[in-house]
Amino acid sequence: MTKPIKGNAPRLDRRTFLGGSALGLASLAAASSFPRPALAKQVKLTYWSPLDPKSNNARSKAETAMIELFTKSHPEITVEVQPVPWQVMGQQVIQAVMSGSGPDLAQLSTTNLPDQVGAGTAAPLDDVVGKKWTQAEKDDFILPWDNTVYDGQKMAYYWNSLLNNEFWYLKTEVEGEIPGTWDGLQSFLTPLAKKQGKPGFLTGLSQQGNAIEFTDWLIPSFWACGAEYVTDTGEVGFLNENGMKPFQWILDMVKVHKLTPDNISALTRDNVLDAMKGRKALSTILTSNIVASARSALGEDLGLARHPGPTGPCPAFAAGKFIMMTKSCREQEAAGLFIESMISKEAQLINAKTAKELPARKSVVADPWFATHEAADLKFAMDYMADNPHFFKFPKKTDFLQTRLALAAQQMMTGTPIKQALERVAADWDQARKA
Amino acid sequence: MNTIVSRASPYLLLTPAALIIFAITLYPIVNLFWIAFHGTNYFQIGAFNGGANFLSLFNASGMRSFMATAIFVIASDILALSLAIFLALLLEAPLRSRGLLRTIVMVPWLVSQVVTALLWQAMLDSNFGPLAHLAQVMFGMSFAPLGDEVGAMASMVVANVWRSYPFALVLMLAALQSIPSEMYEAARIDGATRWQELRYISLPMAGQTALVVLILLTFEYLTLVTIPFIMTSGGPNEATYLLSLRVWREAFTNYHFGYSAATGVVVFCLNLVLALVYIRKFAIKGGADVQR
Known part of the structure; x- marks a missing residue:
């Protein structure tokens, strides 16, 4: 390329200079077409997700697309997704992190965070996520910022929002407007159930899956009755006349009005979802993140309404799945970038459009897509959450309390007085807290 | 020097195996006992608390467990062993397509x-299960065995027996096949009926195996989590x-590792006691009878 001329100094000829310049410019142009790497080295993150990337369902596809969005802007970071069933995710994370082989990041169910913090497996995120965020950006989350703050440290971010208590019904068999009160609902459903020859209202009291099928509607019912799930001092807040009302209601639905079958003690959330998809019951209460699944089976026949309560609709029980960095994480900067990307507006919009999941951020809802018919179910949930919210922070060992409440309800079904069953729950809860 | 080495060499050769056994068998058991007598906060082991963790087992809920x-x-043992013996006797008989039958029952x-x-669970599902459908169509009644206490236990026992009888069957079949045919021939010459052959030859001769099967099944049933879960x-x-x-749920739903370990200790001790009882009662006495 160079030709020696007078002396030893090399000299570029014109053709070589022009060729080299063109090559340099082309290289620069090629380089600038890729995002600038945020990290100087290649990094691999292990992410435990309840969604299997190989699955063909919408939620898995959405998460894969969200991860692709991240890896496109951070090609230096590889994300290995390891699917873990949601029912055992909490315990698996604790076991793995305590043995030093945990993932870098994990997405967990809404009730798990207090126990992850209690077990010392969650790492604080204050120094790795949203360091430069303004207050407005922090306020952009639908669920309260402090819900994932423990001892002044941000321990996780909501990955989505969930509305736990949507009233579902079959439109073709349940004609008319759904009453907002328990009494109204009972009168409304009784003739319809007789006419259709199927249960008017279905729920499940199984302890499987931490009894969420039951507690997802029980907890907001407590609030609507003027009781609490757990008080600020950590005691149960339902051992009173108000707290007994939701139990009395479901007992009446089973024993008096016969609108709910008496075999519900064994039913899980999956059983109830399947029953609704198979049109085996007229109505139920389930969560927003599985509406899409039911919609695929029922189409326009699935109706959504607000959860009826003692004197009017119960408050919306809003929660969310969360993403956390574990104490096993060695690449905290990369993990922080991953979390920021997963909760970004772009990623949240992908999740909303593909999986029909409620976004974690308010600003995402401003997207025109939310005004379309496709987003109607999400819009219903967002409106309910906005109109009648009741945010709260799950206590430690809430899984224990939830399964214990389901057991109490099962005992009531076999004749144990409500007060006696709840007193046992309170005693066991006190023992569990003190243990 | 050579004598010392030659005397020590068996122990040296056993050391790797002994270390592995210690690491994967003895250490977890010792650790289980250790945790059972200590307070816990999630996975962290706290101070010695005597037998406080065991108290949770002696309330109403523990008694139900x-x-x-x-x-x-007991129900699973009786049913699985009876079914295995019955099928073993059946498969031992000179039936046509015996090989195919043996394959099918092992599935x-x-x-x-x-x-x-x-x-x-799907078979017994009250909404979509085929049995519920049959009950509805044929008798106009609902069928939800998992929804009531007796039905749920019966269903679980049936599922467990269905899953585990082939293991017992293999061993019982092998035991029956190992009985010399001369014994049956001699009995027939003496005028023994089929029932007497079964009563006085087959069952006593296969008794040792039945005992082993019973012990192994009991151990497995006492530690079974998946099916009830x-x-x-x-x-x-x-x-x-x-x-x-309860061991599983106390640990991984309630995060009471102390209670879980205490329950684990009780299950371990139950297994140990039952094994000793079985061996004393059947292996030693029964074995001697058979040999006579």
Whole structure:
């Protein structure tokens, strides 16, 4: 390329200079077409997700697309997704992190965070996520910022929002407007159930899956009755006349009005979802993140309404799945970038459009897509959450309390007085807290 | 020097195996006992607390677990062993297509516990299960065995027996096949009936194997988690809340590792006691009888 001329100094000829310049410019142009790497080295993150990337369902596809969005802007970071069933995710994370082989990041169910913090497996995120965020950006989350703050440290971010208590019904068999009160609902459903020859209202009291099928509607019912799930001092807040009302209601639905079958003690959330998809019951209460699944089976026949309560609709029980960095994480900067990307507006919009999941951020809802018919179910949930919210922070060992409440309800079904069953729950809860 | 080495060499050669056994068998057991007598906060082991963790087992809920476990194990043992002996006698007979029959009855053994539990749960599902459908169509009645206490336990026992009888069958079949045919021929010459052959030859000669099968099945049933976890989750009303499921739930739902370890110790001791009882009662006395 160079030709020696007078002396030893090399000299570029014109053709070589022009060729080299063109090559340099082309290289620069090629380089600038890729995002600038945020990290100087290649990094691999292990992410435990309840969604299997190989699955063909919408939620898995959405998460894969969200991860692709991240890896496109951070090609230096590889994300290995390891699917873990949601029912055992909490315990698996604790076991793995305590043995030093945990993932870098994990997405967990809404009730798990207090126990992850209690077990010392969650790492604080204050120094790795949203360091430069303004207050407005922090306020952009639908669920309260402090819900994932423990001892002044941000321990996780909501990955989505969930509305736990949507009233579902079959439109073709349940004609008319759904009453907002328990009494109204009972009168409304009784003739319809007789006419259709199927249960008017279905729920499940199984302890499987931490009894969420039951507690997802029980907890907001407590609030609507003027009781609490757990008080600020950590005691149960339902051992009173108000707290007994939701139990009395479901007992009446089973024993008096016969609108709910008496075999519900064994039913899980999956059983109830399947029953609704198979049109085996007229109505139920389930969560927003599985509406899409039911919609695929029922189409326009699935109706959504607000959860009826003692004197009017119960408050919306809003929660969310969360993403956390574990104490096993060695690449905290990369993990922080991953979390920021997963909760970004772009990623949240992908999740909303593909999986029909409620976004974690308010600003995402401003997207025109939310005004379309496709987003109607999400819009219903967002409106309910906005109109009648009741945010709260799950206590430690809430899984224990939830399964214990389901057991109490099962005992009531076999004749144990409500007060006696709840007193046992309170005693066991006190023992569990003190243990 | 050579003498010392030659004397020590067996022990040196055994050391790797002994270390592995210690690491994967003895250490966890010792650790289980250690945790059972200490307070815990999630996975962190706290101070010695005497037998406080064991108290949780002696309340009403704990007693229901003992009762449920006893019913489940005894019923499963009796049914699985009886079915295995019956089928072994049947398959021992000179039937046409015996090979095919043997293959078919072994199929449940190939199915994992998770699949077994899901399969039976689906069969017994009150909304979509084929049995519920049949009950509705044929008798106009609802069928929801998992929804009541007796039905749930019965369903779980049936599913468990279905899954585990082939193991017992293989061993019982082998035991029956090992009985010399001359014994049957001699008995027939003496005018013994088929029932007398069974009563005085087959069953006593296969008794040792039946004992071993019973011990192994009992051990397995006492520690079974998957089937109750998936099929009933311990319900309804703790009717199927086996001790084994309690070990799991105390640890991984309630995060009471001390209670969980205490329950684990009780299950371990139950296994140990039962094994000793079986061996003393049957292996030593029964074995001597058979040999005579």
